[in-house]
Amino acid sequence: MGDKYLHVDEKKDVSAWSSRLAGNKNRVATLKSRADFSRIKSKGRTVSSNPWLLANYSKNEDLGLRVGWTIPGYVGSSVVRNRLKRWIRQYLQSISGEILNHQYDINLVFRKRSSNFYSELEHGELDVALNGIFKKISSTRS
Numbered sequence: 320m321g322d323k324y325l326h327v328d329e330k331k332d333v334s335a336w337s338s339r340l341a342g343n344k345n346r347v348a349t350l351k352s353r354a355d356f357s358r359i360k361s362k363g364r365t366v367s368s369n370p371w372l373l374a375n376y377s378k379n380e381d382l383g384l385r386v387g388w389t390i391p392g393y394v395g396s397s398v399v400r401n402r403l404k405r406w407i408r409q410y411l412q413s414i415s416g417e418i419l420n421h422q423y424d425i426n427l428v429f430r431k432r433s434s435n436f437y438s439e440l441e442h443g444e445l446d447v448a449l450n451g452i453f454k455k456i457s458s459t460r461s
Contacts, residue, residue, distance in 0.1 A: 347411040350387030350424060359426050364459070368451025371432050376425040376456055386411060388427040395437045403429065406442055410449050423456060 350356060363377030379385065388407055390400045407427065427449075429437070 347415055348383060348385040350385050350426065355385075355424060356387060356389070356426055359424050363424070363426075366452060366455045366459075368455065369448050371430050371436065372445075372448045372452065373428050373430065374425050374452045374456065375428065376423050379422055379424045381422065382424070384421045385424045386427065387425070388429075390429050391431075393431050394429050399438050403437065403440075403445070406445050407449070410446055414453070421457070425452075425456065427452070 350359075359375045359377050363375050365373055365375050367373040386407070388404060390403055392400075394400055394403070
């Protein structure tokens, strides 16, 4: 859509919102391109803290920490998948001061489990799993 369809007041709101996002230094960048995910899988390392979540990661050059996730349809409905993504973003934001200096690209992959496993998963369980993954990745830093 473009700015030409927004009223003057809405343009101000949009520009204020976008400048706030651009100025947020505690925000972790996300991986978007297929090439990044393929590079991490082929040339990176794998670590897992439990049977249902693993992380593929590789060192990057001066791009800071970038995180992506692979949450296939078998994980559950879109509501469940979006909840997991939201929890991951909340976790990253909560520890962003500690991990922003890492130079890694990380892809979190959710493995296939029983049909209701992810819908019954609690926020704290995901946080514990992510803590374990980030500790293992941090311990391999060179």
